[in-house]
Amino acid sequence: MAAEPEPRPLDFLSFVDHAISHTAGALPQADLDAMRLVLTLHRVTNALVYDLESSVHRPRGLSWPGFRVLFVLWHAGPAEAKRVAELSGMSRAAVSALVNTLERDGLVSRRQADHDRRAVRLSLTPAGNDAIIGTFEAHNRREQAWAGTLTDDERGRLVELLEKLMEGADLVAAKRRV
Amino acid sequence: MAAEPEPRPLDFLSFVDHAISHTAGALPQADLDAMRLVLTLHRVTNALVYDLESSVHRPRGLSWPGFRVLFVLWHAGPAEAKRVAELSGMSRAAVSALVNTLERDGLVSRRQADHDRRAVRLSLTPAGNDAIIGTFEAHNRREQAWAGTLTDDERGRLVELLEKLMEGADLVAAKRRV
DNA sequence: GCCGAATAATAAAACCTTTGATTAAATCTG
DNA sequence: CAGATTTAATCAAAGGTTTTATTATTCGGC
Known part of the structure; x- marks a missing residue:
């Protein structure tokens, strides 16, 4: 049970240590290193995404998920909904729902695919193209501010470690979206 | 414009490089290192959270956010809603809505605070206590599987780099939830 | 060529999140 | 001490996510 009396009020910064x-x-059998890694990873990503979404995307009328879809279409070109889901890491149902909004806002257009009448081909409208380019520039400046608190070398090592963690996901047979 | 013809179909793994x-x-003026860092960080965290939520939490009737609230109450003890929001990194409105579900499911109880009649004191019910302990054990085993693909040393360095990134958030005046 | 199985997209129901009111209680200020 | 301000929580509206079920097509084996 070990009820710990807090000597001073706990804050967001010290909560990981406390937990x-x-x-x-x-x-006693818990793996504390693994716990710290996951808590810290989640906490940082959460803070980063919140900052980007609230300071860059929402002021321009986009949500973070909406930005991700435009981003994929910008880089991959017109593509089927299924493919957009794979590349963006969202489920097909989520893409379908999200495209309702993006289509209504005139940023993305839907069209029946040529070779398969079940499939839908998504593409950026001219307005969507302008939106993603303008928004990405602001997004990237904000990314730069965050990344700038690390040295070049630290950034490189961090990316390497994250990639290794990502590759491990296959080894541990992590569940992935359908 | 530089339309890149894809020589082979793009997949989730190669999409970061392609983008x-x-x-x-x-x-040409974009900061590509910053871009890679943010893309990779988001991709890994996303995959990790999806795996944990779908393999550990949902099968036990919890959502990931629900788990986070129980986790905070488990470690911090009974606390006001405002405090739970701070410690969990959620907004007060989100905690309020979430506690509706947790209360309905009998895992958390609400009570008016003694010293301030505006405030609500949240605490785990006995069922909530059982739920968080059992779920955390499974959660930690899954964390261990993920973290196990790194060496001890790599895990330590990854946490250090993430903490440095988190500290940088203050320097860049990142927006945080109210 | 035809029928059962797989696949693409969407719909439906339940939940969670955000921003911007609203309500009620505490606190500050003159 | 009264009035204005701040603060805690909740509500409301709009959007996004998940899983499960449906519908329409295409594929695969005989």
Whole structure:
């Protein structure tokens, strides 16, 4: 049980440490390093996405998921919904729902695919193209501000470690979206 | 414009590289290292959270956000809604809505705070306590599988780099939830 | 060529999140 | 101490996600 009396009020910064030491007392068999890694990774990504979405995307009338779809269509060119889902890491149902909004806003257009009448071909409208380019420029400046707190070398090592973690996902047979 | 013809079908793994080289052609002034860092960070975290939620939390009747609230209450003890929001990194409105579900499911209870009649004190019910402990054990085993693809040293360095990135958020005046 | 199985997209229901009111209680200020 | 301001929580509207079920097509084996 090990109820820890907090000597000083816990804040967001110290909560990870607190949670880990509390867990050490309550569940001695827990893997604390793994716990710290996942907590920290989630916390950083969360803060980063919130900052980007609220300072870059929403002021321009886009959501973060909407930005991701435009981003994929910008780089991959016109593509089927299924492919956009794969490349963006969203489910097909999520893409379908999201494209309703993007189509209504005139940023993306739907068209029946030529070779398969079940499939839908998505493409950027001219307005969508302008939107993604303008938004990406602001997005990238913000990314630069975040990334700039690390040295070149640190950025490179961080990316390498993250890629290794991502490759490990296959080894542990992580569940992925259908 | 630099329309890149794809020599072979793009997949999720190669999309980051493709997006970066396409951006290099389309927007020469872009910071590609920052772009790669953010794309990779988001991609890994997304995959990790999806795997944890779909393999650990949903089968036990919890959502990922629900798990986070129980996790905070488990470690911090009974606390006001405002505090749970701060410690979990959610907005107060999100906590309020989420607790409706958790309360309905009998995992969390609401009570008016003693010192301030505006405030609500949240605490785990006995069922909530059982739920968080059982779920956390499975959650931690899954974390261990993911983290296990890195060496001890790599895990340590990854956490350090993530913490440095998180500290940088203050320097760049990142927006945070109210 | 035809019929059962697989596949693409969408719909439906349940949940969660965000921003911007609204309500009620506490606190500050003159 | 009264009035204005701030603060805690919740509500409301709009959007996004998930899983499961449906519909329309295409594919595969005989």
